[in-house]
Amino acid sequence: MPNGSMINPRGLKVLAANYLNGVDLSLIDEAWSVVVKVHGGKRHFSGESYLIHALEVASMLASMHLDLDTVLAGLLHGVLKEGVTIEELHQKFGKDVAAIVAGSTRITEVQYDSKLANQAENVRKMLLAIAADIRVLLVKLVDRLQDMFLLDMVDRETQLEMARETMDLYAPLASRIGIDWLKRELEDLAFKYLYPQEYTDLAGKLEDSLDERQQYVNEVISILHGKLAESNITARRIIGRPKHLFSIYKKLVVQNIPLERVYDKVAFRIIVESVNECYEALGIIHADWAPVPGRIKDFISSPKANNYQSLHTTVVGPREHFIEIQIRTEEMDRVAQEGVAAHWAYKEGQKVSQNDARLFRELKKLVKSLHEVEDPREFLDSVKGELYEPDVYALTPGGQVKEFPLGSGPIDFAYAVHTEVGDHCVGAKVNGRLVPLKYQLQIGDIVEIITSPNQRPRRGWLDLVKTSRAKARIRNWLRREEKEKALKLGREICEREIKNNNTSLKKMIKSGHIRLLLKHLRCNHLDDMLIKVGSGVITVQTLIKALQPPELQQEKEKENSDLSPEELAGRLVSQQTTEKEPGKTGISIDGIDGMLVKISQCCNPVPGDAIVGFITTGRGVSVHKADCVNLLNTDPQRWIDVSWAGLEDKHYRAGIHVSAENRRGIFAEISSTISVDNANIVEVAAHVTPADTADLTITLEVENLDHLHILMQHLRQMEHVISVRRL
Numbered sequence: 001m002p003n004g005s006m007i008n009p010r011g012l013k014v015l016a017a018n019y020l021n022g023v024d025l026s027l028i029d030e031a032w033s034v035v036v037k038v039h040g041g042k043r044h045f046s047g048e049s050y051l052i053h054a055l056e057v058a059s060m061l062a063s064m065h066l067d068l069d070t071v072l073a074g075l076l077h078g079v080l081k082e083g084v085t086i087e088e089l090h091q092k093f094g095k096d097v098a099a100i101v102a103g104s105t106r107i108t109e110v111q112y113d114s115k116l117a118n119q120a121e122n123v124r125k126m127l128l129a130i131a132a133d134i135r136v137l138l139v140k141l142v143d144r145l146q147d148m149f150l151l152d153m154v155d156r157e158t159q160l161e162m163a164r165e166t167m168d169l170y171a172p173l174a175s176r177i178g179i180d181w182l183k184r185e186l187e188d189l190a191f192k193y194l195y196p197q198e199y200t201d202l203a204g205k206l207e208d209s210l211d212e213r214q215q216y217v218n219e220v221i222s223i224l225h226g227k228l229a230e231s232n233i234t235a236r237r238i239i240g241r242p243k244h245l246f247s248i249y250k251k252l253v254v255q256n257i258p259l260e261r262v263y264d265k266v267a268f269r270i271i272v273e274s275v276n277e278c279y280e281a282l283g284i285i286h287a288d289w290a291p292v293p294g295r296i297k298d299f300i301s302s303p304k305a306n307n308y309q310s311l312h313t314t315v316v317g318p319r320e321h322f323i324e325i326q327i328r329t330e331e332m333d334r335v336a337q338e339g340v341a342a343h344w345a346y347k348e349g350q351k352v353s354q355n356d357a358r359l360f361r362e363l364k365k366l367v368k369s370l371h372e373v374e375d376p377r378e379f380l381d382s383v384k385g386e387l388y389e390p391d392v393y394a395l396t397p398g399g400q401v402k403e404f405p406l407g408s409g410p411i412d413f414a415y416a417v418h419t420e421v422g423d424h425c426v427g428a429k430v431n432g433r434l435v436p437l438k439y440q441l442q443i444g445d446i447v448e449i450i451t452s453p454n455q456r457p458r459r460g461w462l463d464l465v466k467t468s469r470a471k472a473r474i475r476n477w478l479r480r481e482e483k484e485k486a487l488k489l490g491r492e493i494c495e496r497e498i499k500n501n502n503t504s505l506k507k508m509i510k511s512g513h514i515r516l517l518l519k520h521l522r523c524n525h526l527d528d529m530l531i532k533v534g535s536g537v538i539t540v541q542t543l544i545k546a547l548q549p550p551e552l553q554q555e556k557e558k559e560n561s562d563l564s565p566e567e568l569a570g571r572l573v574s575q576q577t578t579e580k581e582p583g584k585t586g587i588s589i590d591g592i593d594g595m596l597v598k599i600s601q602c603c604n605p606v607p608g609d610a611i612v613g614f615i616t617t618g619r620g621v622s623v624h625k626a627d628c629v630n631l632l633n634t635d636p637q638r639w640i641d642v643s644w645a646g647l648e649d650k651h652y653r654a655g656i657h658v659s660a661e662n663r664r665g666i667f668a669e670i671s672s673t674i675s676v677d678n679a680n681i682v683e684v685a686a687h688v689t690p691a692d693t694a695d696l697t698i699t700l701e702v703e704n705l706d707h708l709h710i711l712m713q714h715l716r717q718m719e720h721v722i723s724v725r726r727l
Contacts (some may be wrong), residue, residue, distance in 0.1 A: 007051045008032070009075075015062040016071055023068055027093060031075045034092070038082040045158075046150035053146060054078065060142045064338065069093075070135045073100035077139055080105045096133070103129025103136035104143065123169065130173075137173060141182055144170045148189040163193035178306035178339025187246040195249075202245055202252075213242065217266055220317060224270065224285075224325075231284050236330060237271040270327045275300060278327045282311050285325060289315035292322065297443065300332070302393060302401045308336055394445040408441050408466040414449045415470040422473055424451040438464055456481075460610075483531060489710065490534025493676060494543065501547050520546045536710075536717035540676045541669055597621045597642075599652065603628040604727075606652040608705020613642035651701040653682060654708050655727035658696045661720040662688050669718060670696065677711045693722060 009032045013025050035054050042050040058074035072093055080086065080101060089098035106122045129136040144166060151159050167190040174183040192199045206213075217240035228235050243266065272281055278300060295314035303309045310328040317323040328336065391406040394413060402416045410430070415422030427450040428435055441447065457477040465471055495505050508514040514526060521538055523529035532538040597613070603625040605611045610626035615638045623642055624631035631639075660666050667686065674681060680701035689695055702708045708726070715724045 007049060007055065009055060009058075012055060012059050012062060012071070012075075015059055016068065019065045020068055025068070027068065027072055028075070030092060031072050034079060034084065035075055038079050038084055042082075044150070045147075046153040048150075050078065056146050057139070057143050060146070061138065064138075064142075066135070066138060069096045069100065070138060072097045073104065073135065073139050074142060076101050077104050077143055096135075099129070099133055100135050100139060103133065104139045134177065137177065141170055141174050141179070141186075145182065145185060145189075148186065151189070151193055159193045163190040166190040167194060174339075176306055178304075178308055178335065180337055180339070184244040184246075188244050191246040191249060198249060199245065202249055206242065206245070206248075213266060216318070216321070217268075220266075220268060220323060223318065224268070227284050227288060228270075228272075228281060231280065233272060233277050233281055233284070235270050235272055235281075237269075239269045239271075240266050241269070243267055266323065268323060268325045269333070270325065271330055271333050272327065274329060278311050278329065281327050282313060285313065285315060289317050289323075291315050294443075295324075297393075299393075300328075302395065302399075304393070305401070305403050306339060310336060392441050393443055394441045394447050397446060397448050402447075404441055405466050406440075409439055409464055410435065410437050410441075410447065410449065411461055412465050412467045412470045413441065413447045414451075415465075415467065415473050417449060419473050421449055421451060422470060423457055423477060424453060424455045426450050426452045426455045437461075482535070485706070485710075486531045486534030487527060488534065490530035490532070493533050493540060494530060496676070497540070497543055497547055517546055534710075536714040539714065539717050539719070540673055541718070544672075597623060600624045600628070600630070601653075602630045604653050604655060606654050606702055606705050606708055607644045608708075611642055611644070613640040614638055615640055651680060651703060653699055654702055655697065655699050656708075656712060656715075656724060657727055658698065658715060658724050659722040660694045660696075660718070661722065662692050662694045663720055666694055666720055667696070670715065670721070673714050673718060674698070674700065674711065677707075677714060679707070679711050697727070 009028050013028055016023075016025055016028065035051060039050040039054065044050045044053040046053075054075050054077070057077060058071050061074040062071050076084075076089065076093070076097065079089070086098050086102050089101055103126065106125075126136065126140060147162065148166060151162060154162075166186050171183050171186040171190065174186060221238045221240055224238050225235060270281055272278055292314040295312070297312040300309045300311060309332045310326045312324070312326055314322055314324050392404045392408060394402050394404065396402065396417065402413060404412055404416070410428035411422060411425055413428070414425040425437070427437065428439070429448040429450065430439060430441075430445050432446075457474045459474075459478060461474050462471060465474065491505075498505050498508065505514075508517065509526070518525070518529055521529055521532070521542070523532060523538075529538065533540070533543055598621075599605065600614075600622045605623060605625045605628075611623050612626050612631060613621040613623050614631060614634055615621055621640060621642065658670060660670065671681070681698060682701055683699040685697040687695055700708075700711070702711065712724045712726065715721055
């Protein structure tokens with residue numbers, strides 16, 4: 001191994017001097033002194049000196065012609081983990097270098113309760129730093145690429161972990177900022193370690209056909225030069241390059257075809273003088289080679305979010321082979337290859353270009369959309385989902401391009417515009433025509449979102465959206481709504497139980513006794529307790545025990561534990577409230593009045609369920625759940641649209657099955673929970689199974705689906721309940 005004195009930054013300074021004209025490069029020597037001091041005897045995981053790794057990262061950043069601060073940050077990217085402070089970096093190299101190094105350093109000093117949580121926080125920290133300064137990402141990407149080159153040196157578990165993170169996070173981020181060569185390198189290296197057998201097989205087959213493919217490339221390039229010259233278009237360059245391995249592998253998997261049927265293994269790129277010549281060249285190619293329908297894409301008039309511009313077409317070329325052709329100008333090609341680094345915004349105090357500003361806004365919007373996602377798994381899934389490779393490009397009426405995965409719809413588009421637009425979306429016009437919310441966006445659609453201040457996100461929307469941004473915003477709304485409902489329900493439950501103990505919530509707060517209750521229930525404050533009670537985290541039984549003297553609780557448990565299942569079932573039914581007078585069903589049929597409507601007993605829909613009416617012979621309309629097996633076996637011609645309406649003071653029957661441990665008092669505890677939740681027990685069948693579990697089939701009267709879900713949630717929270725399901 002070379003020692004520290006043999007390794008020096010002379011080559012790095014030469015690279016930087018080639019483009020950093022008039023910039024004082026002495027800071028590179030100062031940074032190198034810090035690196036040698038903290039990393040002099042350290043080894044990279046590959047076994048080589050860490051000094052070599054630091055130099056390679058900084059040198060690659062310099063080869064991308066990035067500013068001096070970025071190069072310095074690349075050199076110093078590991079020093080914070082070795083005891084150097086951010087303040088020291090700030091003092092010696094400026095606030096920008098210190099911030100970039102800090103943003104690209106993983107969290108190591110804080111211990112999280114799981115590996116997943118630690119990974120999520122590292123990704124969250126990095127994304128926040130990227131939103132503040134895009135150079136953090138450039139350092140991270142180059143550092144990761146250098147690590148991937150040396151992944152043979154680590155154990156299989158580490159290989160898989162780093163390769164998966166690279167494929168899911170770093171390669172998509174490289175694509176997001178438009179650095180195509182870096183994205184391809186990261187994907188192919190990750191592919192090599194994630195699927196080693198498939199990588200080896202595919203690389204071998206392509207190597208075997210290399211001569212044949214090169215002959216075909218030369219033939220196509222010659223034909224293209226001739227066709228363009230005939231129309232007085234001089235192509236600056238025509239390049240035929242093999243597609244990278246992972247893109248070919250994806251095509252094999254997605255289309256489920258053998259390699260022999262992948263005809264467009266080579267992508268051709270035509271570089272011309274002007275935008276007009278791009279379109280002229282496209283017309284010339286289509287005049288001789290038939291284009292494949294749906295594969296013509298114009299990213300010049302509608303650039304991608306990462307500023308990529310080009311014309312794409314797939315045609316049936318010589319010998320009936322499909323070939324992909326991209327047509328662009330020299331500047332477009334530079335942006336396509338280098339992305340954000342093509343016209344670096346930080347060089348010599350340049351202002352950020354309009355296109356770069358749009359890219360930075362998109363990255364900040366990405367970070368903001370993930371800000372409220374707290375669960376580590378959901379956060380990481382959302383990040384992966386946000387960094388999709390877009391398949392569909394749709395436009396706002398003002399011409400702004402939005403990118404989506406295949407299958408996205410108007411709700412995805414609405415949330416891409418703004419959270420408020422998404423929350424209040426009621427419909428959409430696509431190309432001037434009204435479409436339903438389940439409509440799937442197509443390339444080139446012009447979408448106008450229709451909103452209403454009365455609209456709110458619905459749980460069913462989660463089945464209609466594809467983007468993680470939309471899913472996260474909908475889930476956030478539903479969580480807030482559920483929290484509000486839990487707070488309200490918890491207050492009602494607590495006030496009722498406290499009243500049963502001859503006091504009130506207001507009196508307990510005034511006297512200070514509420515603090516004892518909060519301490520007993522391990523709650524931080526009153527709202528915390530109310531929400532936990534309302535959501536079932538604190539069961540009603542736990543609350544009652546906290547409120548009642550121990551001796552009284554023991555007496556009640558003894559009284560109820562002596563009942564057999566059959567006796568308890570009889571008691572439960574006898575305790576039901578007096579049946580309300582029969583009234584309207586709460587079902588509305590559009591445009592029809594006075595028709596007899598009845599709730600079907602086979603599936604017992606309740607308000608909140610998706611429902612469909614079935615026109616019976618002489619008996620009016622029977623209302624079923626939309627997924628009812630009996631309904632699906634009937635004639636769809638006799639189905640009719642119905643909806644819930646006029647639901648005040650109405651109750652609907654629903655059946656549930658409860659399985660619990662067979663222990664003394666379990667049936668009394670279940671009945672108490674049902675009673676506290678204001679559900680009416682109509683019928684109970686109870687028995688003990690050979691596995692010594694208590695099984696209850698209970699028919700209830702509830703107000704709506706939310707009421708039923710809350711009740712079932714509270715039953716599931718009971719300590720000795722095994723399962724609860726709706727019948």
